[in-house]
Amino acid sequence: MTRRTPPRPVDVEALFPELRPLRREAVRLHPRAGRPSFRDSSVGGPLLWPADEPWPVCDAEHYERNSDTPYEGEVCLVPVVQVHRTDAPGLPFPPECDLLQVLWCPYDHGSPRCPLPQVHWRSAGSVKDVRETPVPHAEASEYYVPDPCAVHPERVVEYPGWDLPEDLSDMLGARLDRLERETGWHYQYHLAEAPGIKLGGYPSWTQEPVWPECGWCERRMDHLLTVSSWEYDGATWRTWLPVEDRATIGDGEPWSSEQARAAQNPAGLMLGDTGGVYVFECRSCSERPVAHWFDCS
Incomplete structure (x- = not known):
């Protein structure tokens, strides 16, 4: 719809x-609850991520939500937005790129405390074998991990x-x-x-x-x-x-x-x-x- x-x-x-x-x-x-695949534009869905490219992890100091105690473990970033150029008319993509992927660390960072985003641009056609999207970290706040949504x-x-x-x-x-x-x-x-x-x-x-x-x-x-x-x-x-x-x-x-x-x-x-x-x-x-x-x- x-x-x-x-x-x-x-x-x-x-x-x-x-x-x-x-x-x-x-x-x-306009995200709405759905079951997007890694090939779809989505919010919180799996990403079209190359199997030969490491999944990004957070290397900054981060805290559990509403806590002042730093969390020491390694944390994989979670998908926030994946959008193909055909679904983003007018947005200036870099040359040779047709896919935008935004992830963030689902813990608090800095001041003011918030998730820490990363932006990745790539060519969707260059991705052959796809890495499985990791399961969100068990101790991450559910409020910082978007539920999978189809976009409109x-x-x-x-x-x-x-x-x-x-x-x-x-x-x-x-x-x-x-x-x-x-x-x-x-x-x-x-x-x-x-x-x-x-x-x-x-x-x-x-x-x-x-x-x-x-x-x-x-x-x-x-x-x-x-x-x-x-x-x-x-x-x-x-x-x-x-x-x-x-x-x-x-x-x-x-x-x-x-x-x-x-x-x-x-x-x-x-x-x-x-x-x-x-x-x-x-x-x-x-x-x-x-x-x-x-x-x-």
């Missing part, structure tokens, strides 16, 4: 033409919420307030950035933005991936809950049924207090170095 975000309830660019230069496209992955990629248009420039926010403030009074549509919740697990576009920040700079060229990095705890919440569901899920859930509260909960948190993640991990890369450098950030409510 496909997943389609409802049309915007208002024409954002007609009402606020100042936002037109800031529009970006994102690919919402959808390209959507976004506008900056937290990333709205201050001068533009001041200029549009009165008009945005009037729109909310007259229609009930809140710009940041209902019209700006898509929630959930997505590629490209704007990060679905929970707090103020923290954009990392590349350690090589010192330019601001590009947003690659947001991994959010939830597909929607009590504020965002009104415009971002897909049409197909609305038909299943019915007219009740968007979290009041088993079907609603399955759509809200299909991967079973809980990153802090319904937060998100944001993965960035520098596309100005040929090595495409990676950084990440985490926030929560």
Whole structure:
């Protein structure tokens, strides 16, 4: 089944033409519980990983969730996202690559405490024999190990919420307030950035933005991936809950049924207090170095 975000309830660019230069496209992955194979795009599914390539392990200091005691054992990284280029229209893949794989260590790292992601790009056709995806570490937090999900990629248009420039926010403030009074549509919740697990576009920040700079060229990095705890919440569901899920859930509260909960948190993640991990890369450098950030409510 496909997943389609409802049309915007208002024409954002007609009402606020100042936002037109800031529009970006994102690919919402819409994960839903499934049994993906290693050949499929997925969230939390097995990876198309070459048998002759070692499975990545975490070599950083890591802690069990909500603990200050370092965990000393070796930990295999767990799959988070695998996406073929055909399922991510508009995302700039490196030359000769058509598969994105993101894994992370399912333990806490650094400050703020969060999983530590790795990004791998490869050519799917070059993988002949496939290594079996390891079973997640027994002591890893279940909230950091995504349940296997099929994905239903959808390209959507976004506008900056937290990333709205201050001068533009001041200029549009009165008009945005009037729109909310007259229609009930809140710009940041209902019209700006898509929630959930997505590629490209704007990060679905929970707090103020923290954009990392590349350690090589010192330019601001590009947003690659947001991994959010939830597909929607009590504020965002009104415009971002897909049409197909609305038909299943019915007219009740968007979290009041088993079907609603399955759509809200299909991967079973809980990153802090319904937060998100944001993965960035520098596309100005040929090595495409990676950084990440985490926030929560």
